[in-house]
Amino acid sequence: MNRNTSRILVFGALAIAVNVVLGIVVAGLKIPLLFLDTMGTIFMAACFGPLWGIAVAIGTHLLMGILYGFTAFPFVLVSIATAIVVGLMAKNGKFGLKKAIVTGLILAAVSPLIGTPIRMILFGGFTGSGADIMIAAMRAAGAEIFTSTFIGVVVSNFVDKIISCVLVSLVLSKIPARTLGINNRHAQ
Numbered sequence: 589m590n591r592n593t594s595r596i597l598v599f600g601a602l603a604i605a606v607n608v609v610l611g612i613v614v615a616g617l618k619i620p621l622l623f624l625d626t627m628g629t630i631f632m633a634a635c636f637g638p639l640w641g642i643a644v645a646i647g648t649h650l651l652m653g654i655l656y657g658f659t660a661f662p663f664v665l666v667s668i669a670t671a672i673v674v675g676l677m678a679k680n681g682k683f684g685l686k687k688a689i690v691t692g693l694i695l696a697a698v699s700p701l702i703g704t705p706i707r708m709i710l711f712g713g714f715t716g717s718g719a720d721i722m723i724a725a726m727r728a729a730g731a732e733i734f735t736s737t738f739i740g741v742v743v744s745n746f747v748d749k750i751i752s753c754v755l756v757s758l759v760l761s762k763i764p765a766r767t768l769g770i771n772n773r774h775a776q
Contacts, residue, residue, distance in 0.1 A: 592769050595768075595769055596636055596640060596769075599631075599632065599635070599636070599768070600632055600640060600643060600644050600647070602628070603627075603628030603629065603631050603632045603644045603648075604628055604644055604647045604648050604651060605628070606627055606628035606631070607625050607626060607627065607628040607629060607644065607648040608625075608648060608651055608652060608655075610624040610625055610627055611623065611624065611625030611648075611652065614718070615716070615717060615718075617718075618717070618718050618721070619718045620718040620719070620721050620722065620744075621718060621719070621722075621743060621744045621746075621747040621748060622718060622744070622747060622748050622751065623717065623718075623744070623748045623752075624748065624751075624752060625648070625667075626645070626666075626667055626670050626749075626752055627752045627755060627756055628644055628648065629641050629644045629645045629648065629667050629670055629671050629674075630670065630671075630674050630752055630753055630756045631756050631759070631760070632644045632671070633670070633671040633672075633674035633675040633678065634674050634675075634678040634683035634756060634757075634760065635678075635683075635760070635768050636768075637675045638671050638672045638674070638675025638676065639675070640671075641670070641671025641672070641674060641675050642668050642671045642672070644671070645664055645667035645668050645670065645671050646664060646667075646668070648664075648667065649661050649663065649664035649667060659710075659711070659715070662706045662710055663703060663706060665702050665706065666699050666702045666703045666706070669695075669698050669699065669702055670695055670698075670699065670749075673691060673694055673695055673698060674691055674695075674753070677690070677691040677694070678691070683756070683757050683760055684757060684761075685754065685757050685758075685761075687757070688753040688754050688756065688757035689750060689753065689754060691749075691753045692749040692750030692751070692752065692753035692754065693746075693749075693750065695745065695749035695753070696742065696745045696746040696749045696750065697742075699741070699745040699749060700738060700741040700742045700745050703741050703745070704734070704737055704738045704741050707737050707741065708733070708734060708737055712733070713733050713734075713736065713737035717744075718744065719740045719741055719743075719744035720740070722736075722739070722740040722743060722744070723736045723737050723740035723741075724736075726739060726740060
């Protein structure tokens with residue numbers, strides 16, 4: 589194994605830890621409109637491409653599945669889509685602030701298209717996340733369960749994915765390119 593691959597694997601392990609820890613903390617605090625459980629995936633996909641992001645997404649959900657059971661694993665599809673979108677948007681390691689915001693907006697549309705059916709089919713719309721507050725409020729106001737779930741997930745992802753992408757972009761702006769082994773990653 590060469591030095592660069594070893595470095596990427598270390599970053600990958602750290603990215604999985606970041607996803608799990610932030611996911612657990614935000615879920616435990618039931619913070620509305622946030623998940624923050626894909627920041628490590630976003631980081632890896634932005635730095636090293638979609639395949640490394642996908643590897644982190646799968647690793648994260650396998651670990652969450654071991655820790656919390658089956659309920660965490662189906663959302664791996666959302667994380668895989670996140671890795672693909674970020675990896676494509678951050679070609680050549682470029683993931684500046686403007687690109688991060690645009691990527692967050694794209695993810696805010698893509699993620700609910702995948703996540704809402706998973707929530708509906710497996711969990712009846714409610715997963716115990718902070719988004720459930722909005723979903724419950726809309727249900728109480730008379731909205732149908734699918735509509736409530738979809739809108740709740742869209743709003744949550746709008747906030748979560750933009751914040752996650754911007755935070756990763758800001759972190760990347762502070763890490764020297766040589767540390768990651770990539771060049772020109774912050775150009776717009």
